[in-house]
Amino acid sequence: xxxxxxxQPEMSVQEAETVTLSCTYDTSESDYYLFWYKQPPSRQMxxxxxxxxxxxxxxxxxxxxxxxxxxxxxxxxxxxDSQLGxxxxxxxxxxxxxxxxxxxxxxxxxxxxxx
Amino acid sequence: xxxxxxxxxxxxxxxxxxxTLRCHQTENHRYMYWYRQDPGHGLRLIxxxxxxxxxxxxxxSDGYSVSRSKTExxxxxxxxxxxxxxxVYFCAIGTPREQYFGPGTRLTVT
Numbered sequence: 180x181x182x183x184x185x186x187q188p189e190m191s192v193q194e195a196e197t198v199t200l201s202c203t204y205d206t207s208e209s210d211y212y213l214f215w216y217k218q219p220p221s222r223q224m225x226x227x228x229x230x231x232x233x234x235x236x237x238x239x240x241x242x243x244x245x246x247x248x249x250x251x252x253x254x255x256x257x258x259x260d261s262q263l264g265x266x267x268x269x270x271x272x273x274x275x276x277x278x279x280x281x282x283x284x285x286x287x288x289x290x291x292x293x294x
Numbered sequence: 295x296x297x298x299x300x301x302x303x304x305x306x307x308x309x310x311x312x313x314t315l316r317c318h319q320t321e322n323h324r325y326m327y328w329y330r331q332d333p334g335h336g337l338r339l340i341x342x343x344x345x346x347x348x349x350x351x352x353x354x355s356d357g358y359s360v361s362r363s364k365t366e367x368x369x370x371x372x373x374x375x376x377x378x379x380x381x382v383y384f385c386a387i388g389t390p391r392e393q394y395f396g397p398g399t400r401l402t403v404t
Binding site: 185212222231270272275276277279280281282283284285286 | 334335337339344352382386389390393
């Protein structure tokens, strides 16, 4: 079965600094999607970034980028120039590319931004 | 924002009572999902639907049933609520590349 592990329950960073959140996963599939979701105190789940496994290039979205290491089954999220609004729970997730496309989530990392 | 709503948004109920949560979408997506969120576990899939009247179990389906009689509505029922079902419940719709989540329902079973 596919599993997703986030080994950092909590992280903190100074405003304007860079922080990296870690995620590892286990799968026997060769094609799949990986995601980072943000959940602020409002509880809304917000998609931050998506990586397609067949693409070697790491995905980027403005201040957010990933380091996707397919062989190592590692998928970390880097947040540059951290802002107070980045404070949230961050979830790593895995999805199949075919069929029901259900998501498998990691346990989450709570990110605190220190002013 | 994707057109997905959940009702109710908050509910307190007593052990042993039946509870139904509703998810409504206006996006005509084929797939709909119910997840629960608990501290230390992230979100876990309860049930999902791949079409009208087509549903299947997820990893934490015990104690829950679902129904989908229309494309736009996906109902989650707790036949006899227990304290272990106190949680935040999220509905989602989507494609392989992206799932959109509803605002969540906080359910407390006393």
